[in-house]
Amino acid sequence: MERLEMVMLEIREISYTYDNAKKAALQSISFELDRGEIVGLVGHNGAGKSTLLECISGLKWPQSGKIIINEKEYGISFVPNDLFLYNMLTIKETLYFIGSLHSLSRIEIDKVIKPLLRLFSLNSKENDYMKDLSYGMKQQVALIIGILSKPTYFLLDEPMNGFDALSTKKTKDYLTSLAKEKEIGILLSSHRLDIIEDICDRVVILNTGRLVYEGTVSQLKNNQTFEDALISVSGDKHADNF
Ligand SMILES: Nc1ncnc2c1ncn2[C@@H]1O[C@H](COP(=O)(O)OP(=O)(O)OP(=O)(O)O)[C@@H](O)[C@H]1O
Ligand SMILES: [Mg+2]
Numbered sequence: 001m002e003r004l005e006m007v008m009l010e011i012r013e014i015s016y017t018y019d020n021a022k023k024a025a026l027q028s029i030s031f032e033l034d035r036g037e038i039v040g041l042v043g044h045n046g047a048g049k050s051t052l053l054e055c056i057s058g059l060k061w062p063q064s065g066k067i068i069i070n071e072k073e074y075g076i077s078f079v080p081n082d083l084f085l086y087n088m089l090t091i092k093e094t095l096y097f098i099g100s101l102h103s104l105s106r107i108e109i110d111k112v113i114k115p116l117l118r119l120f121s122l123n124s125k126e127n128d129y130m131k132d133l134s135y136g137m138k139q140q141v142a143l144i145i146g147i148l149s150k151p152t153y154f155l156l157d158e159p160m161n162g163f164d165a166l167s168t169k170k171t172k173d174y175l176t177s178l179a180k181e182k183e184i185g186i187l188l189s190s191h192r193l194d195i196i197e198d199i200c201d202r203v204v205i206l207n208t209g210r211l212v213y214e215g216t217v218s219q220l221k222n223n224q225t226f227e228d229a230l231i232s233v234s235g236d237k238h239a240d241n242f
Pocket of ligand 1: 018019021025043044045046047048049050051052
């Protein structure tokens with residue numbers, strides 16, 4: 001895909017240290033996310049992926065650096081890894097409730113959610129309580145919640161955890177169509193290298209709070225498997241401990 005002239009969302013030198021932590025969780029991270037592209041955020045456990053997504057979404061305030069958005073009107077939607085869902089609401093009640101918080105009418109909410117409930121085969125469960133759903137189903141409802149606010153940038157923290165093969169395939173196709181047809185910029189973290197390789201235009205690799213690679217998966221691989229190439233740029237996060 002041709003990159004747009006002007007970068008739309010710029011992450012510039014973001015650093016974040018948790019209270020009482022000895023080491024920064026993020027050290028001067030810079031990269032860009034344009035409308036219409038899917039960027040994968042990859043790295044070992046504790047590399048800083050969730051912290052970075054929280055900083056970009058505004059849930060955390062970095063000690064230094066900036067998020068610059070070159071648009072007058074935009075919306076950022078973040079689907080975190082540790083979901084907070086209302087156990088005693090049904091799927092439909094949850095979606096109507098969240099939709100109403102975004103000032104959407106029932107007709108507008110239905111227009112967004114009906115095709116997505118069908119996509120995830122959740123339409124027969126729309127009157128089930130959230131507490132009675134499987135983990136993968138809850139993740140799917142969380143994705144629909146994220147879309148309800150009609151974001152221009154969609155941040156997803158390990159969005160397909162617990163998805164079966166068919167749901168994974170449908171979600172990959174859906175995210176690709178959101179990016180390419182609706183020009184939404186998507187940043188998603190995942191340990192599933194197959195997903196990253198299938199749908200991401202570029203990857204950003206973090207290692208212990210530092211950005212160690214930004215570019216395409218094919219450039220990174222250079223005749224290796226994605227897994228081997230990732231491990232070779234990431235090094236061994238445990239090495240410091242020995
Ligand atoms: N609430 C917290 N308080 C202190 N340190 C934290 C807190 N949350 C995360 N950290 C630390 O910040 C660093 C980055 O954590 P983060 O959760 O962003 O990693 P991650 O890349 O999302 O890992 P994973 O793949 O396991 O989800 C880690 O060293 C972690 O121990
Ligand atoms: Mg995480």
